[in-house]
Amino acid sequence: MTTITAQHIEPAAVTPKPTVTSIVRDYFARIRGGDLGALPAVLGLVVLCVFFGIMRPAFFSAGNFANLFTQGAAVAVIAMGLIFVLLLGEIDLSAGFASGVCAAVLAQLVSIHGYPWYMAVIAALVTGVVIGTVLGFLVAKVGIPSFVVTLAAFLAFQGTVLLLIKGGTNVSIGDEVIVAIENRNLPPWLGWLLVLLIAGGYAVVQLMSLRRRQQRNLVTEPVLVVLGRIAGLALILALAVYFLNIERSVNPAFNSLKGVPIVVPIIAVLLIVWTFVLRRTAYGRHIYAVGGNREAARRAGINVDRIRISVFMICSFMAAIGGIIAASRARSVDPNTGGSSVLLYAVGAAVIGGTSLFGGKGRVLDAVLGGAVIAVIDNGMGLMNLSSGQKFVFTGSVLLLAAGVDALSRRRAAATGIR
């Protein structure tokens, strides 16, 4: 028998401690390898903003900056939910009209039957969860492809909205609380307090994690990089709040209009909660695992069916929130709520943000980044007085470009072995 001796007994998996330069180098290596991450969305955002800013100086006005948030909110929230479904390599084409159905339920209860706003909101959210459960059950247990299930649901929900609001009338929403979501602002001091809370919380989490890793002698990032990240976030938040706190009313004495729109902290909370779920809990880890290799997940003892049903529940739940936001913005619900381009914008937002249509790759933040790109395009083209036809063609092209970038970077990643 040949004996094989262990010649190299040395501590395993020793990683050279990363330095600032090695991190920068690794980042560029990843980009070249096809792992673009958020780069296309951030670059796209910068290019589009500069372009629209030059063409229409009004684009950079404080009022328009606030508009971007309220215009993009519903799509970004629906996209957040879609990301969970996309992570499994599935699709939910009905998310747009699911948000419409939930908005119609809300409008029915609050405007026609006179329920208090919180009852109506709870009913809308429950409607979303029920829709998701049914869709997930049909996909996971019955085994119908999600494309077909949600395409059928897309049609059916379109009809449901019509039925709920009695054949196409416009149900206006007068409830102050619901209207406030998209049409009222936080007092400026509260905006600053939120910046402090979020940036401070992020700093505490990051530094504590750094310390725990140092205590255990694990590989840690340089302190400078961690501090830089914290400072970067604080700076972005502070700038955003600064601009949102500028007076945007034409006649401040008559009707002052300044502060962070109420929908912004709502999006921030959703972003933090879902990011926590995806990155820090076993459930989130299992979603990635099922999206990456379903068979491996099954063998690891993960209940794959339960994961698949649950992501559809999350998606429709988020669609319900998106529907409430859309209803608040329009101060009404009509047969087109959640219809026309809402779903495509939401899928586009997720993909532009860097979530893969092939499953296994994506972050909740992608929805916000991609949603911002979509909002900028929509808003900028509106300012340039382009026709609807031109808008649709342009937005479609951007979506195609994003999906193309995803497919190409995936091919490149497969070739270099990184993903």
Place this chain on the structure above:
Amino acid sequence: MTPLLEARGIVKRFGPVQVLQDVDFSVPPGEVTALVGDNGAGKSTLVKCISGIYPSDEGEFLFEGNPVHIHGPRDAATLGIEVVYQDLALCDNLDIVQNMFLGREKRSGLVLDEPTMEQMAAETLAGLSVRTVKSLRQLVASLSGGQRQTVAIAKAVLWNSKLVILDEPTAALGVAQTAQVLELVRRLADHGLAVVLISHNMNDVFAVSDNIAALYLGRMVAQVRTTDVTHAQVVELITAGRSGNLGTPPAENGAELMEPTIPGAKE
């Protein structure tokens, strides 16, 4: 030395096809037992019976001398039996630590306890003297075939397992990577684990194994010390079921036995 795992008179039928006939198999601790046999000889079925994926129709298993009933993969895992399948079952989009703990994540409260997991993974890999991976936070997609095999084996070892079954671990690997994986297999046994190595490659078998168990048409024809047999004898055992005075006597090795053991032959 009492074997860690002893299978006695295992019978497994799929309908009319008898895939395993009265198989005896013993796996001593601290040694590598090579399980050899031609395609369809019943190697995978035997492994699946041990790991609880298939229930065996007859026979019994003794684990550390005590009779045990293995009704599912969970039972096998509780006993300390881990199987590394040929397709490895790793998620490309997760990193090494995430893969090693998949489905059995360490938590503190609701939150994943990443530092503990990373530390345990590092210790396990260090214990196996693995020096081929650059970072524990590397995605599995970026690993070579040999490195993936290493991660899959380390995943199996992580849980204080006592018996590790490896299904063709070197089948898809190049020369250098094969050497690395075989080195690792040897080290597992040197650490006191019982290792079952399924392989078609005689060089691998003779390089690392202490025992060779040969299956032929659903029967265990011989279980011998590797030092007592030659290359050619093992090949004969695999292809003909006997070699000299090893293996089944010619009378039992008749053609009538061959038919029912070839899957699909009766249809």
